[in-house]
Amino acid sequence: METSSPASSRRTSIGSQRNPDSEEAILSAAEAILREAGLAAFSIEAVARRAKAGKPTIYRWWPSKAALLLDVYHRQKHHGHMPDTGDVRSDLALFVTSLLAFWRDDGGAIFRSLIAEAQSDPAALEALRRYLLERWRQSGAIIQRAQKRGEVRPEIDSDLTIEILSGFAWSRLLTGRLDCSEDEIRAVIDAVVGGIAAR
Amino acid sequence: METSSPASSRRTSIGSQRNPDSEEAILSAAEAILREAGLAAFSIEAVARRAKAGKPTIYRWWPSKAALLLDVYHRQKHHGHMPDTGDVRSDLALFVTSLLAFWRDDGGAIFRSLIAEAQSDPAALEALRRYLLERWRQSGAIIQRAQKRGEVRPEIDSDLTIEILSGFAWSRLLTGRLDCSEDEIRAVIDAVVGGIAAR
Amino acid sequence: METSSPASSRRTSIGSQRNPDSEEAILSAAEAILREAGLAAFSIEAVARRAKAGKPTIYRWWPSKAALLLDVYHRQKHHGHMPDTGDVRSDLALFVTSLLAFWRDDGGAIFRSLIAEAQSDPAALEALRRYLLERWRQSGAIIQRAQKRGEVRPEIDSDLTIEILSGFAWSRLLTGRLDCSEDEIRAVIDAVVGGIAAR
Amino acid sequence: METSSPASSRRTSIGSQRNPDSEEAILSAAEAILREAGLAAFSIEAVARRAKAGKPTIYRWWPSKAALLLDVYHRQKHHGHMPDTGDVRSDLALFVTSLLAFWRDDGGAIFRSLIAEAQSDPAALEALRRYLLERWRQSGAIIQRAQKRGEVRPEIDSDLTIEILSGFAWSRLLTGRLDCSEDEIRAVIDAVVGGIAAR
DNA sequence: AACTAACCGAGACGGTACGTCTCGTCTTATG
DNA sequence: CATAAGACGAGACGTACCGTCTCGGTTAGTT
16 A cells, blocks of 8 residues: 555645545555454544544545545445346355455455444434445346346345345344355345245 | 432442442433433443442443443343244234334334444454344244244244344344335345245 | 633644643643642642643643642742842841741642652652752852851851751641741751850 | 461451451551552552451541551651760760661651641641650750750750751651761751851 | 645644542441 | 441543644645
8 A cells, every 4th residue: 555655755735635645545544444453443543643644634534434434445346246147046145245255354344333333423324324225226236137037026126135135244244243154145045035935 | 210219319339239229320321321312422421420320330330331231222121022923924024013113212222332332342242242142042933933833944044034134124223214114024024934036 | 810811712722832821721720729729639630620721731741740740839939039148147047937938928838749749759759859959059059158258167068058947947838837936947047057055 | 467366367346346456457557558669559448458457447447548647657666766875966866867767767658658648638737746746845855955964055945956857857758868878967966066157 | 936725744732531540438247 | 336348429540532723834726
């Protein structure tokens, strides 16, 4: 990180405009702190210290801790891995598997923090909600394709189905049980796709 | 609250043992703060102030903010509403409906706080996890009864099924969308019980 | 007090530098508390409250209670009243009289506190010691002038003589007997200057 | 210490009277704490802990920290070493030397604490004052004997003379400079007995 | 070329909460 | 009724962050 900066000593103003080096340094620092030490260690003070930035610079561009968290989460790569194998079970299994894997490897600490922050900051809650509705809408395409193929009944609400699977993933993330076996994921998909009722 | 105390002036020690009046006052104060002002306003300091208790008294009995939160949550009534209508769809619908209603009316603010706290406090996470596994096991009885009646396939993992429904409820709680219509809940139950696949 | 500030509302930062208004407010508050309520009421918390300053602001500039006490004592006027009447008896009588008067009117409560604090805080003890050695050295000039005039034997240690008189004053201060008559002071001076031995 | 107690486990009431074992244990503990860790570590709490006594037991018999300190100081041996060599200079030198030695070896920490405490506790101040006046009166006998022998002028106030020497000793005690050379002590005695004035 | 405007870092400011310590009071159970 | 034990309300301790502010300096655009 921070490779774009001129390797030299001190970062300063570049005139009456946002300094992208500072932005980059701040986001990098925030991400690193979350990843290395978790939400408890994540404070504006700590980010400023690590990014060698002034606190007002952070407050100028991110009105709240949640806004910074959201930006950090957005910087992650993942977004929009949209499986399309032609089989709804495989697509959904890949969806859940890759989500859990992403959280396990990288973004989990950040997303957990975002959810936690949203529980006390209404602005964060609103931002999170908006972000999620969009994400679920996107991922709903998996279901909609399956409906076009005739695999899934047409009256099924695609977003709601995604929210069910996503909710299961949240449950695992927020209780620290991301190490979910293939079998468990298959069982979840089977339940949602095939139902649990006796034939 | 605090009606049990002798209406007189000051609460004090009752010897070398825990004073139940103090415990009650602290839990009441904690609950009131969470309900009225939310997690952001919930601090040991504030609880002590409102309960007219010394901070060490709180720290003596609750080692962390999370422990206090958990106790406050436990004091709520709800726990263990276990529908048994003889029909798995009705049972599960009641399960989800009553959970959301309970959170909407009373315990939501507290449980949200508990989850949020668990994201930065490992001890809270562990306590939450233990609590949930037990709750899911209890609620899993709904599925197991249905399996005995032949309504649900025997190889289905009852706890996992409950976690799926519970996860959906979490998703609604944590994104502030507890006002869930009957139809939506029915759709969720239908998906999980009957599956989404075309017949 | 605080007349220098703009009489308006709130004192705040003036950039990356010590705010003299805050310093003044803190020292004034500390002095007032000591004078009005004594050492027992003197706490960093109380000073912060009265000065309308944050505790960290105090700890930033004064590492210990003793450092603050010392600064408060230094702010007093007295310092360096150095009588030079041409007669050693008169000089010393003035020295003791004005010291006791100063303590009686103003600085006594503060200096008592400083000595008390030094009995449990090594840093305070060291600061006090350094301060006193310097003060005795200064006051020793009274003796040295008398030696030059031939009033006092040349082999007499001027600092030690001052410490004897100063010690007597301490005894009076620390036992709350500052209301010392002229006669008593004269008797003390006579003893030290003329000795108690029969001629 | 504590050798008088029955070496067995638990000390308890001996009926409606003061238990001397407890008193002994408390005074011993108080003395040990002062000697080993100084005034800063001296708290009723600490004394009770070390003496394995209940706090109320201490508060019952000693109304204030100062009262306990005074009792501890009284338990020391020293008291009343009253030199009588027939020579006032020798007597006074012994008086000062043995006082400083006693404080250096044993009682200094305790007496310093007592003086410090008296600066914030009026009751302690009063107790200290009464104790000192008595002590000075006793030690004044040194001067009075010398007056009878004709060594010291009859109009000299014996108590005041003792207070001067005592004040010098206080100065050394309270500034942590008890390591006073023989020469310095002699110089002090010479000043007071013979005066500093040129012949 | 001078001026303004917004940015930058630094860090002080008044606050609040933290978790720990001791205070002096209280009530118990034990003898 | 004294004792050891220990809980209680109170509040100070010194530290960490909060979000705001002012500073001195830098660099664009605008005159």
